[in-house]
Amino acid sequence: MQVKQVFKISMIAGALVLAGCGGDIKVKPTTVDNSVDNSVTNPSTGTPTEVNCASYTQNGSTLTGSADGNDCIYSTTFASDLKELTSDLYIPAIEGRHIFNGSLFIGADYAPGQESSIPATGAVLTIEAGSTIVFSGNDDYLRIARGSRIVAEGTVDKPITFTSNEAFEDLDTVGEGPKYRDWGGIMINGRGINNKCTTAEREADSCSQKTEGAVSYYGGNIEDDNSGILKFVNVSYAGSGPKLAGAGDDLNSLSLYAVGSGTTIDYVHIHEGYDDGVEAFGGSVNMKHLVLTHNQDDSVDWDEGYTGKIQHVLVKHGNQLGNRGFETDGAKSSPAAQGDTDESGSNPTVANVTVISNETESIRDGDASRGIMLREWGMGKLYNLVVTNPATEGSHQCFELNDEKDKVEADGVIANANADKIIVEGSVVACGINFKNPKNNPDFDLATWWKSKGNIALTKDHVVYAADGYRTATTMTDAEGTAVTIPPAIDVNAIDPWFDQVDYVGAISESDVNSDWAKWVDAAMAIAAASSFAH
Numbered sequence: 001m002q003v004k005q006v007f008k009i010s011m012i013a014g015a016l017v018l019a020g021c022g023g024d025i026k027v028k029p030t031t032v033d034n035s036v037d038n039s040v041t042n043p044s045t046g047t048p049t050e051v052n053c054a055s056y057t058q059n060g061s062t063l064t065g066s067a068d069g070n071d072c073i074y075s076t077t078f079a080s081d082l083k084e085l086t087s088d089l090y091i092p093a094i095e096g097r098h099i100f101n102g103s104l105f106i107g108a109d110y111a112p113g114q115e116s117s118i119p120a121t122g123a124v125l126t127i128e129a130g131s132t133i134v135f136s137g138n139d140d141y142l143r144i145a146r147g148s149r150i151v152a153e154g155t156v157d158k159p160i161t162f163t164s165n166e167a168f169e170d171l172d173t174v175g176e177g178p179k180y181r182d183w184g185g186i187m188i189n190g191r192g193i194n195n196k197c198t199t200a201e202r203e204a205d206s207c208s209q210k211t212e213g214a215v216s217y218y219g220g221n222i223e224d225d226n227s228g229i230l231k232f233v234n235v236s237y238a239g240s241g242p243k244l245a246g247a248g249d250d251l252n253s254l255s256l257y258a259v260g261s262g263t264t265i266d267y268v269h270i271h272e273g274y275d276d277g278v279e280a281f282g283g284s285v286n287m288k289h290l291v292l293t294h295n296q297d298d299s300v301d302w303d304e305g306y307t308g309k310i311q312h313v314l315v316k317h318g319n320q321l322g323n324r325g326f327e328t329d330g331a332k333s334s335p336a337a338q339g340d341t342d343e344s345g346s347n348p349t350v351a352n353v354t355v356i357s358n359e360t361e362s363i364r365d366g367d368a369s370r371g372i373m374l375r376e377w378g379m380g381k382l383y384n385l386v387v388t389n390p391a392t393e394g395s396h397q398c399f400e401l402n403d404e405k406d407k408v409e410a411d412g413v414i415a416n417a418n419a420d421k422i423i424v425e426g427s428v429v430a431c432g433i434n435f436k437n438p439k440n441n442p443d444f445d446l447a448t449w450w451k452s453k454g455n456i457a458l459t460k461d462h463v464v465y466a467a468d469g470y471r472t473a474t475t476m477t478d479a480e481g482t483a484v485t486i487p488p489a490i491d492v493n494a495i496d497p498w499f500d501q502v503d504y505v506g507a508i509s510e511s512d513v514n515s516d517w518a519k520w521v522d523a524a525m526a527i528a529a530a531s532s533f534a535h
Contacts (some may be wrong), residue, residue, distance in 0.1 A: 194282020
């Protein structure tokens with residue numbers, strides 16, 4: 001059976017496609033090799049070996065998936081949005097695919113007033129390295145409830161893949177191949193801290209907030225809450241909406257609701273999601289080694305007082321797929337109005353980010369592809385950014401501090417910037433439109449503020465990437481090839497030992513070609529280059 005979407009492509013072909021995109025932002029030349037065969041065929045099914053499908057025992061009954069050739073099929077009797085699994089579930093690696101015909105809910109959901117019943121150690125979903133998990137329906141999704149955990153730990157050579165039926169020719173009943181919104185995505189509900197609950201509610205263990213896109217509950221007062229592990233995981237063609245509340249009430253590819261710092265998120269690729277790639281609703285979960293390609297809305301989004309740490313993030317927008325690389329909110333309403341101090345807004349620390357946006361608008365809602373925006377009482381420390389976009393017209397700006405009166409008080413995020421509660425250092429923008437000044441603060445000039453922090457603003461004609469179009473060039477040059485001086489990378493390891501020590505800006509350096517991060521990035525970018533939405 002032949003996979004519709006190319007999951008493996010040679011680095012040479014991938015670099016070729018990428019070098020030909022990105023408008024006027026320059027990349028170093030590469031060599032064309034027309035002998036490369038990019039087709040991918042699954043191993044021959046032949047005579048299937050014995051297939052051990054996942055099973056669990058609950059309420060005295062044991063349910064097991066049904067073997068079909070080398071695949072395992074799970075009916076809505078096994079798992080659906082009407083059934084919560086309160087027993088552990090182990091999904092083994094098999095030659096074929098684990099195909100779910102309904103949603104998979106791990107752990108019981110607890111509504112407001114039931115917080116005291118949430119188990120300290122609930123059901124655990126464990127997925128073996130190399131597994132492929134397939135969801136059949138547009139609204140089918142994986143939900144991990146408060147108190148439960150997911151342990152999905154692949155390797156760089158044997159990642160765990162979450163995808164849709166349409167990614168496989170034999171399962172694609174329509175015959176159009178995979179696409180955003182094929183299935184719902186992954187939702188993890190934690191007991192961490194979010195600022196939609198008041199301090200009093202958290203201290204009384206009565207914090208419960210309703211999730212977007214589908215009704216379940218999250219929140220608590222456990223900063224180091226552990227919802228499990230996602231490591232070496234691919235999530236493709238997910239997201240769904242609008243849901244009950246209308247526009248904006250969507251499922252993201254990966255939704256992290258008040259997920260605590262005891263959780264591990266590392267080496268995750270999210271491709272072609274309908275809404276955001278990953279969104280953190282409060283919590284303090286830390287994330288490393290993220291690649292986000294061709295997501296319709298924002299690639300990384302945080303809100304509700306998120307305070308985690310993030311390092312090594314590569315964002316690549318597709319042709320008509322992508323709004324903001326980062327959209328960052330402090331809170332939906334004034335922290336003070338929630339009974340908190342003004343310090344309870346989002347305040348993460350982020351390092352080594354590359355955002356490659358473009359001159360197109362998203363198919364989803366017509367919003368422009370652009371770089372990074374901070375708004376709504378947001379705070380944060382951002383280091384070693386590289387943001388590019390070739391557009392010279394429209395709303396394709398690369399960095400924005402947004403204080404629109406219809407969303408926040410006029411002195412919200414700008415007051416935080418002036419008070420050094422927003423820090424951006426060691427960073428580069430190279431765009432047709434580098435900045436967008438806030439509407440309601442005419443005395444605040446974003447370009448002046450940017451440069452005062454030791455950052456640099458280049459133009460769209462500068463060469464900032466290596467030949468592949470996404471690694472940071474060792475030496476950045478102007479259009480004539482003259483080297484330009486860029487700010488030295490900030491030693492983020494000295495700020496917090498959780499961060500890797502780096503000597504480069506952006507997500508990955510030109511000199512890094514053999515590490516697990518390099519392999520992960522190259523594989524992800526090859527998938528993006530082979531997409532029908534490549535740009």
